[in-house]
Amino acid sequence: MTAAITVTGVEKTYASGFRALKGVDLEIRRGEIFALLGPNGAGKTTLISIVCGIVKATAGRVLVEGHDTVSAARITRSLIGLVPQELTTDAFETVLATVSFSRGLFGKAPDPAHVERVLRELSLWEKRDTQIIALSGGMKRRVLIAKALSHEPQILFLDEPTAGVDVELRRDMWAMVRRLKAQGVTIILTTHYIQEAEEMADRVGVINGGEIVLVENKAELMRKLGRKTLILTLEEPLPAVPDRLVRDGLALSADGTELAHSYDAKADRTGITTLLADLAASGVRVKDLRTEQSSLEEIFVNLVRTAAP
Amino acid sequence: MNLHAVKAIYHFEMARTRRTLLQSIVAPVLSTALYFVVFGAAIGGRINEVEGVPYGAFIVPGLIMLSLLTQSIANASFGIYFPRFTGTIYEVLSAPVSGLEIALGYVGAAATKSVILGLIILATAACIVPLRIDHPAVMLLFLVLTAVTFSLMGFVIGIWAEGFEQLQLVPLLIVTPLTFLGGSFYSVDMLPGFWRTVALFNPVVYLVSGFRWSFFSLADVPVGISLAATLACLGACLALTTWIFRTGYRLKK
Incomplete structure (x- = not known):
């Protein structure tokens, strides 16, 4: 089985001198749900940003489905969907426009049927002509997920997807994650809710102070927990x-x-x-x-x- | 080439223009009309003619250039700065697009908007003063080249700026003085000898002069030199943009 993502010796030192990552090695298997746990400032978002190409690694390399994220960025990036932690959305665009924009940006030809399907799955179809600024926080979160799914990614990053989200949306979101997993999508999520990792993940990784301190099958962990x-x-x-x-x-x-x-x-x-x-x-x-x-x-x-x- | 991405960014920006039609089009047209009233009617009454062209008509190319420059910079800088400010830039940075494609989308949209604006101002002017255009093709060429060049410059400013104040800084401190001193309202020949030499270091002089030549076949500097200067500006802005994407300057940590 090929790894979906292979991170080798990745280090990151920001211009401020802060060492966010101190040599991270990590392998994410194709089709699994991987939960990355860690306290604030542990390096979760930095690691995700490097895999997605938003932050440049100081050292090390990342392979996505066997392709280097720097030299074959075009291929790796089109495979990845990212739902960022912050609710960063356009304000005045409509839901439909912003999701269609994302699809185009990731190099896919327009496919209204797919966009409609994504919006319906996230209960956004009725809101498709609403300006994003008029949506609630939970709805904006859904929009971000819809944008990430608009280009049919093979790998989905969910950076703290349930932070500040109500129970209903959380349940919807996990149902969606399970559906995506059934379709073969690899899912990496970071969370503060350990219960979520317990419930959802196949494997759990813990990052702290810029280092991976544990990667284990959830079953193994559960045995310890038992x-x-x-x-x-x-x-x-x-x-x-x-x-x-x-x-x-x-x-x-x-x-x-x-x-x-x-x-x-x-x-x-x-x-x-x-x-x-x-x-x-x-x-x-x-x-x-x-x-x-x-x-x-x-x-x-x-x-x-x-x-x- | 990720053409879908270029199209997506271009349409996104053009949709923003349509949403903000009032600020985008109406405001510059109104302010240009005011220039016509002040310079054309009030001052023009005393100046009458410059090199055989009625003063009201003489200032039209310069006024169009003035709007073109400021609006190109404003549009393009805001277009790229705003996503940086709100954080939505993450999506563009994580997408499979090259710097060239990003620039094509943002700069293309800003330049399109500026060209449309320039043509609207031209039409407005034609309603107020009698106008002739001797070389329409050259006129369009200068219009497009200038719009692209200054949209690129705006794009660079939008990437460089770390706040809304800085976004205004370059246009206010550099571009506006250059345009006012660039012969928009007068012929450089009207300046005293020393200042005339100084003016020749101002790239805007060449833009205005070439553009004016396309209307009235009269110029401060030969039109070939104007064109060369415009292309040099374009080349400089292109080089700067390329460098930014090579290094990830201010875009990637």
């Missing part, structure tokens, strides 16, 4: 784990007041019943219990914290 910990607060502190209770995944806290049992929540047998029975048999009395589960958010926060300078 681990839960049952924490039992004891009435009396224990000096050590009683022999009868010793097993994998069980640990006693330093002060002896808590027992932590780590288990796979998705497994058939979690070992909780046996543990509780053994506790009773050993005469250990439990005052309270709770469970803990690491979320993607927690993993993300930990990654970002450890990587921070």
Whole structure:
């Protein structure tokens, strides 16, 4: 399987001296939904801008479907649709005019049927003759998506598409993303909503301080996420784990007041019943219990914290 | 060549012109009509004739040039500056278009608008003063060349400007003085010797002179030199535009 996008050693230092990217290597597979997570200023938008040709990389190269984004810019750019983070739209153009403009700009012959289809899918057809300035923020977001889809791109970048968007539009948008994926479009999205990445993405990448700190299959991540910990607060502190209770995944806290049992929540047998029975048999009395589960958010926060300078 | 893109940009810009018809066409025509009243009627009453041409008619080519220059620059600079200002330029920068295609679209539209404007002013003038055009083809050539040259210059200014003030700076500080000192309202021959020499360093003198020659067959400098000077200006603006797209100057970070 060819990669849709291959980023090799890409660095970016802005004129101000700010190092936005410090040698990024990343491969996006054809047809996948890839979620790029990272805090503000991590380099997400810079990376996207370099792939789309808006920002020049200081070093490194980017291949889109095997074509270099600098030497074969015409080919790579026509393959990509970009929905930017900011709501930057023309003010006085009509919806239909601005979407048709985008199609032409990307070198495609006029195709009113395709433009109509895109507008209908985004519930914009009724607004086609409205000036953009008269649209709500959510509608403008839809216009930006329609512009990006006007030239039938193979790769779609969604830079924080759901920032400031209401629930209904968010749901519509994800439905559309799934439809596009079914048509074979590769989708790269950046988001702050980790829940979204969890729900939508095939793979997740985390960028922080201009470096990719993690790329993983979502399934793999979910497996990590599937681990839960049952924490039992004891009435009396224990000096050590009683022999009868010793097993994998069980640990006693330093002060002896808590027992932590780590288990796979998705497994058939979690070992909780046996543990509780053994506790009773050993005469250990439990005052309270709770469970803990690491979320993607927690993993993300930990990654970002450890990587921070 | 991404012709669809050139067309898209051109139509986009022409649609903007249609939306802003009042500012685009009516305002320059009105201000030119005022020049006719002030210079043609008020002053013309005292000057009568310049080299055998009634003063009212004599200033027509210069007035058209004046509008052509300022409007070409204003149109083209605004056309490219506004998307930079609002941020919509991202789309053009991420599209599979070359600098040449972007320039063709924006500059082509701005120049078209200027030529139309020039012809409207010409028609307006013809209603006010008796006019003759000895060399219509040359007249059109100068009209188109000047519109393209100064639209290119406007395009460069629109890319260079970092704010609306800077957008006004070059037209106000350089272009307007050059046009007023460029023989729009007088023949350079009317200037005293020293100033006449100085005037010959002003490229606008050559534009106005050549354009006036196409009307009345009289010129301050030979028409061939006028044409050469116009082409030199065009070449300089083309080179500057090419350099901008080569380097990504002010467009790409």
